[in-house]
Amino acid sequence: MMLHRRGLLSAVLATGLAAPALAQTWPDRPLRVIVPFPPGGSNDIIARQMAEALRERLGQPVIVENRAGAGGNVGADTVAKAAPDGLTLLLTAPGPLAINEHLFRSIPFNPQRDFAPVALVASVPIVLMVTNSLTVRSVAELVALAKREPGRLAFGSSGNGSTNHLAGELFKSMAGIEIVHVPYRGAAPAMTDLVGGQIQMMFDNMPAALPQMRGGQVRGLAVAGAQRAEAAPELPTVAESGLPGFDAEAWFGLVAPAATPEAVLQRLQAACGESLADPALRARFAQGGAVPGARLGAAFTAFLAEERAKWGRVVASSGAQAS
Known part of the structure; x- marks a missing residue:
């Protein structure tokens, strides 16, 4: 038992000591951003603009890959089950993260447990x-x-x-x-x-x-x-x-697999924050009517909780179903 505890303590200390080094060396390979919808839509447009901004700040290619199907569930599940190394990310509209759990009888991932929120990228x-x-x-x-x-x-x-x-x-x-x-x-x-x-x-x-x-x-x-x-x-x-109280707005958020190291998440959040403050990216967003997001990490987590509750009410009141 004592040897086990010493080994566990050593592992924890090693992880803590490695975190600053990991933040400095990551990423050492190209990143992949999964868009859970086909090319040509708003999700795809925002993802490609954000990918270019992240490439400039992270020093690695950021490849956008479209994996459509089941209201975004196919692409989201790909990221939920990806290696938690920060190299496979999901940039998605609300569906997989805030709506589908209310609309589908079952989905192959847990939107609250299987992802680490990185940033609210834009609202439109x-x-x-x-x-x-x-x-x-x-x-x-x-x-x-x-x-x-x-x-x-x-x-x-x-x-x-x-x-x-x-x-x-x-x-x-x-x-x-x-x-x-x-x-x-x-x-x-x-x-x-x-x-x-x-x-x-x-x-x-x-x-x-x-x-x-x-x-x-x-x-x-x-x-x-x-x-x-x-x-x-x-x-x-x-x-x-003529329909007072009607209110529906879309947004796009970036998340990583749940077990992604905190040092990597912090580096991603910093790169997103810098990108979203960049006048060039903000101008590109504005041309399409998008407003840059301003919520990183914990603030984005709180936003997601609010959105799940909101869209849950919309699904219940409208009687919408996944057909």
Whole structure:
């Protein structure tokens, strides 16, 4: 027993002494950032911008890898089960970390125990858009049409559990209308079908929606958050358009596997903090309507707890289910 205790004490001391050295030498290989959705959507856009900023500060390539499926659960599970060396990270929208545990009967990881929060990278407004072939030009007109023709309108999303899925379900519930959810394997293919008229409406994140609205491919009606968006101030909020209290906003966060050494997490948090304060990255975010995050480590952990509770209430009140 004494030998065991001495061995354990030696291991603890060695770990403590090694932490500063590890922080100085890490990373010694390229990093991999998993995006749990297909290329082309807001998650992918934000991840690639952040990856470039981290590359500049960490001195190693940061490779973005898209692993879509099951509302983000496939990519998240990949990171949950990865080696906890800080070289495989997850940059995700709320689904895997705050929504899917409420929406799916089961998921292959525990969002609270299997990840070490690193940073809230960005928050973005969600925009309600309609296809150009639909004649409506306001939220009130859209609701009126949906009530006249229940079940005719279909809204697309990047998949079950995504914020644009739940924004649509919340809209359906609060407006008292019957619209059909069509889940896609990512926001980009859903946007393609919105432009083509295969679906009639969609809530999507500002970075992906703004170019389509500015190019005239789709028509923006309102933003889903509590405040108007700086990137599109002409759009009213859904709340001020007849559904008071409506509030849905997306965000993107970076996490590592749970057992990642604290010294590595601190280095990652420092690199994220420096990146998010960089005027160049902030300008790139602003072009797409994204607001840089300002929560690292424990502050991001507290934010995640709040988001799990919030989206749990939305799922319960809307009756949303993973189809």
